[in-house]
Amino acid sequence: MDLRNIAIIAHVDHGKTTLVDELLKQSGTYRENQATTERAMDSNDIERERGITILAKATSVEWKGTRINIVDTPGHADFGGEVERILSMVDGVCLLVDAAEGPMPQTKFVTSKALALGLKPIVVVNKVDKGDAEPDRALDEVFDLFANLGASDEQLDFPHVYASGRSGWADMTLDGERKNLDALFDLIVKHVEPPKQAAQANEPFRMLATTLGSDPFIGRMLTGRVESGTLKTNDTVKALSRTGDRIEQFRVSKILAFRGLSQQPIDEAVAGDIVSLAGMTKATVADTICALEVDTALPAQPIDPPTISVTFGINDSPLAGRDGDKVQSRVIRDRLMKEAESNVAIKIEDTPGGEAFIVSGRGELQMGVLIENMRREGFELSISRPRVIFKEEDGQRMEPVEEVTIDVDDEFSGAVIEKITGERKGDLVEMNPDGTGKTRIIAHVPSRGLIGYHGQFLTDTRGTGVMNRIFHSWTPYKGAIQGRRQGVLISMENGTTVAFALWNLEDRGKLFLGAQEQVYEGMIIGEHSRDNDLEVNPLKGKKLTNMRASGSDEAVRLTTPTIMSLEAAIAYIDDDELVEVTPNNIRLRKRHLDPHERKRQARAEA
Structure with a gap:
């Protein structure tokens, strides 16, 4: 059977996974009475909740005697490590x-990787049935983007179709x-070339x-494209390894191919x-699986380096161990090493004490997605403020x-420009009002x-x-950037919060929790209205007497507290604060300091 290998790439929420749903339906992959789900390729719980693709996944359809292997890729640059590996498996x-937002x-980000590999693109202008769609403008912007990314003449002569993935049509x-x-x-069958590897069927096996991945019954599974030869069970x-060193010799217990949404x-x-x-x-990602007579490894696509690091530590708060059952540093380390093995964009380092681990990504x-997965698995963690990774050049x-x-x-454009160019040391590159009350700012x-x-x-x-961001380049250090301006409200007692006490604290700032919640000494319960902590x-209750007065015994009405999401909490904390993450709670707290460290800080402040 003829083969075509193709990846579907796009920005977040431009309709990749929805289009794959329709490709599966119209190719006859499903039985006539088979129950189907929306966004079938987003099989991960977090993917379905957030509406984004996190893990690259493959599927396969048949069309007029040709098998088309389709890879659905993440749209967010944070998961670019998935895209960089996947593009080496496809031919288009x-x-x-x-059609409304354009490139x-x-x-x-993704297109630059594809063009650099010499892949020929097909452009699908999606959502052309939206009221604010401008398909011709979007197509012109795609051409300009390709030209700016250094596309070849052959790549610039790309075919295109107009489509609506949700409605299931393309013309x-x-x-x-x-x-x-x-x-x-x-168009896919006509424009995408068959795999060049098919002509190397008589050479030794290499992949x-x-x-x-892993399966509870089969064990470890490695997925890739067969570069040459054939392989039997x-x-x-x-x-x-990448350097050609021999890792292991093994017998292939199972070969699985993608057929629709399942592997057979x-x-x-x-x-x-x-x-x-x-x-x-x-054997793991970027290794070469080959016949015994092969001695040279296949070149692996280089992965862009990480740009931020976060410290994962054990949860040592007074409430530790109440929610989760995985609290030891050894268990946390094993889980992080397992993640780094399958996700090549993440790097793990041990700290000198061995109680915490520096995770770079x-x-x-x-x-945030890694931490969310771990808390759902029963882990309790303390997370530091993200730090940017610098390099010497x-x-x-x-x-x-x-x-x-x-x-x-x-x-609002003035306030945004003031913040990003003034306080945050950014450079304004472009500012385009569209004439309908919206402005696009690029900085x-x-x-x-x-x-x-x-x-x-x-x-x-x-x-x-709406803000979108992507790594651009390395530049000389731009000096100190002011952090959070407000201080925080810190609990000085252990116990359960009282509505009366919180009501009296509302004048001091906004609160992060309500009444009848567990707190401990050093826990952050709100944001101070001033710049000091x-x-x-x-816990301070109302003093009761046997005297009554008009109006003094009314029920206390609290303002609704600000409940932070995981990503918001990680971004909010300062360098001397931590996020305590458990399966059921997200708390903020001051970092525990030993007496010597407290003295050093006091001398520094003095």
């Missing part, structure tokens, strides 16, 4: 662009029949592992196909800078300046602004 890309920052022209996706299927192969065992893997192998115990969202300290694209109402801002800014941005724009007593 299907770039989805929202966005993440579109640029070569805007005024087409709008019936089905046949035009897109035919580059790009994703690592029970064949003996070996695994080579097959007897033989052929060159060019995307398959999963089982039987190995040590791409961004706050990637860290020719004796100069360099820091990462991100390109920020902001869509905001005209009336280059140090990553340090963006940590914790999103909440402030939503406040400044009354919740109407303030220790308060949230």
Whole structure:
């Protein structure tokens, strides 16, 4: 059977996964009476809750005698490590662009990787049936983007279709029949070249592992594209590292191929196909699985380095161990090492004491998803404020800078520009009013300046602004950036909060919790209205007497507290604070300091 391997790439929420749903339906993958779910490729709980793709996943459809392997990729740059590996498995890309928004920052990130590999793109202008759609403008912007990214003449001569993934149609022209996706299927078969590896069927077997998975019955599974030769079940192969060192020799216990949404065992893997192998115990992502006579490893696609780091430690608060059952540093370390094995964009380092671990990655969202997964598995953690990773270049300290694209109402553009160019040391690159009351602002801002800014941005724009960011380059260090201005309210007692005490504290600032909640000494319960920290007593009850007065015995009415999400809490804390994460709670607290450390800090402040 003819083969085509293609990846679908796009910015967050431009409709990749919805389009794959329709491709599966219209190719006859489902039985006539089979129950189906929306966004079938988003199988992870967090993916379905947040409406984003986090893990790259493959599927397969048949169209007029041709098998098309389709890889659904994440749209967010924080999960770019998934995209960089996946693109080495395919021979073409299907770039989805929202007809109203046009190419966005993440579109640029993924497209640059695809063009650099020489992949020929197909452009799908999606959501053309929206009221504010401008498909011709979006298409012109895609061409300009390709030209700016250094696309070849062949890549610039890209075919395109107009589509609505939700409605399940694609046409070569805007005024087409709008019936089905046949035009897109035919274009993929015609434009994407068959795998070149198919011509190397007589050579020894070689496969580059790009994703690592596991199955409770089969064990470890490595997925990749067969680069040459064929492989049968029970064949003996070996695994080579990137440098060509032999890792292990093993017998292939199972070969699985993608058929629709499931994987089915097959007897033989052929060159060019995307398959999963089982039987190995040590081999991992970026290793080469090959025949015993092969001595050279396949080149692995380099992964962009991490830009931020977060310290994961044990939860040593007075409430530790009440929610989760995985609280030891050894268990936390094993879980983080397992994550680093399958996610090549994450790096783990031990701290000198061994009680905490420095986890480096791409961004706050990637860290937030990892922490959320761990708390759902029963872990209790203490998390530090994210820190930007610096590097030395020719004796100069360099820091990462991100390109920020902001869509905001005209009336708020002044406040946004003031914050990102003034307080946060950013450089304004572009400012384009669209004439309908919206302005698009593009700026280059140090990553340090963006940590914790999103909440402030939503406040400044009354919740109407949209901000997207992506790593741009390394630049010389831009000097100190002011952090959070307000201090915090810190509990000075252990116990359960009292409504009367909280009611009296509302004049001091906004609270992060309500009545009848457990607190402890050093726990942050709110934000102070001034710039200094303030220790308060949230347990102080009303003094009762046998005298009554008009109005003094009314029920206490508390203002609704500000409940922080995990990402908001991590971005909010300062360097001397921690986020306590358990399966049921997210708390903020001051970092515990030993007496010597307290004296050093006091001398420094003096």
